[in-house]
Amino acid sequence: MSSDPWGRVDETGTVYVRTADGEKVVGSWQAGSPDEALAYFERKYEGLVVEIGLLExxxxxxxxxxxxxxxxxxxxxxxxxAHHAVGDLQALRDRLDKLVGTVEARREERKVQKAKQSDEARQAKENLVAEAEELARSEQWRSAGERLRALVDTWKGLPRLDRKSDDELWHRFSHARSAFSKRRKAHFASLDAQREEARKTKERLVSEAESLSGSTDWGGTAARYRELMGEWKAAGRAQREHEDDLWNRFRGAQDVFFAARGAVFAERDAEQTENLKLKEELAAEAERLLPVTDLKSARAAFRSLNERWEAIGHVPRDARPKVEGRMHAVERALQDSEEAEWRRTNPEARARAEGLTGQLQAAVDKLGKQIETARAAGNNARADKLQKELDGRQALLDQALKGLQEFGG
Structure with a gap:
């Protein structure tokens, strides 16, 4: 018979393992010595130890x-x-019991983690739905469409929720995408109709532009071309395959007309440049009439200069505002002199000014007496109030007196 602290082999070859509940039969060994039997079942024990360690x-x-x-x-x-090993089986049971506790703790952790992930996934999907519903109202067709496609990819990467919640959120998400697609389709259908209408309008504009390209009515035709350009812009864009060709024809017709007009105007430019020199000389002569000392002779001289001015003809367009502005400045100065003379000699205006001045002077005198009376009576509050009114009337009187001086009185 052979034995160790955890087991023994009796004379019949039966192998036992010692436990807290007494000896338990492990097995029977007939192939070799008792020591070999114990060693065999001890190795089975070690195998269990290894397996438990790996599982841990x-x-x-x-x-x-x-x-x-x-x-x-x-x-x-x-x-x-099953007691088919020799060793501290209770220690193995204790390790397995402890491992069960660890597994349960991990189970709870994963349950909490799963709940957290589910909440995060729900919030993420609700955010996607809210953004999709906002995008469904957008008219930024390209960017909103691209963003909605990106949201779909994001949705696919999120965990599924419970079927009811997931289906409800997906229904809202899908409905938002469908609503956007429906609006976009209607928009582009309308746009196609508008572009076809624009094509028809521009075909008509091109035909008219081409018919005007040989005109020599420079002013009227140029004005009509400007109107046609306004109509062209207002018509909107035609389909891409037509727009460029129509524009090239439209612009080409204008180029023919304006090139011909430019050639004619080039001939005029030489004449208008000479006209400009003459008008600049007249403007300088007119400016020498200022300041006005003799209104009657200055007015007569300006009329003569103006007649010569009108007889000269056109000057280059870009020079016109400056040279004409010089003549207009002289004319305004003469008009100002006339108005000043009229005001100075107008008896009705003088009478009105004198009447207003007299009324204001009387009011100032009256207020002065009232202030003296109030002060004498010790009523300073009333005196101060009357003084403010007097200051205002005095300011008006000063202005009226200044205006009266313009009449020389």
């Missing part, structure tokens, strides 16, 4: 599911409870 590491360091971990624990527990 898997539970701690991998994403082994709680279900699979529990199955593995149950399998090892069956082997331990």
């Amino acid at each position: 590491r898997r539970v701690k360091t991998t994403d082994l599911s709680a279900k699979d971990a529990q199955t593995a624990v149950d399998h090892l527990r069956e082997q331990v409870d």
Whole structure:
């Protein structure tokens, strides 16, 4: 018979393992010595120790599911409870019990984590739905469409919720995309109709532009071309395949006309340049009439200069505002002199000015007496109030007196 602290082999070859509940039969050994029997079943024990150690590491360091971990624990527990190994079986049971606690803790952690992930996924999908519903009202067709496609990809990468919640959110998400697609389709259908109408309008404008290209009515035709350009812009864009060709024909017709007009105007430019020199000399002569000392002779001289001015003809367009402005400045100065003379000699205006001045002077005198009376009576509050009114009337009187001086009185 052979034995060790955890087991023994009797004379019949039966192998026992010692437990807290007494000895348990491990098996029978007939092939060799008792020591070999114990060594065999001790190796089986060591094998269980290794398997339990491996399972402990898997539970701690991998994403082994709680279900699979529990199955593995149950399998090892069956082997331990079968008593087919020699060693401290209770220690193995204790390790398995502890491992069950670890698995349960991991199960709870994953349950909490899963709930958190579910909440995050729900919030993420609700945010996607809200953004999609906002985009559904957008008219930024390209950018909104691209963003909606990106939202779909984001949605696919999120975990599924419970079926009811996931279906409800997906229904809103899908409805928003459908609404946007429907609006975009209607927009582009309308746009196609508008572009076809624009094409017809521009065909008509091109025909008229081409018919005007040989005109020699420079002013009228140029004005009509400007009107046609306004109509062209107002018509909107035609389809891309027609727009460029129509524009080239439209612009080409104008180029023919304006090139011909430019050639004619070039001949006129030489004449108008000479006209400009003559008008600049007249403007300088007119400016020498200022300042006005003799209104009658200055007016007569200006009329003579103006007649000569009108007889000269056109000057270059870009020079016209400046040279004409010089003549207008002299004319305004003469008009100002006339108005000043009229005001100075107008008896009705003088009478009105004198009447207003007299009224204001009387009011000022009256207020002065009232202030003296109030002060004498010790009523300073009334005196101060009357003084403010007097100051205002005095200012008006000063202005009226200044105006009266313009009449020489």
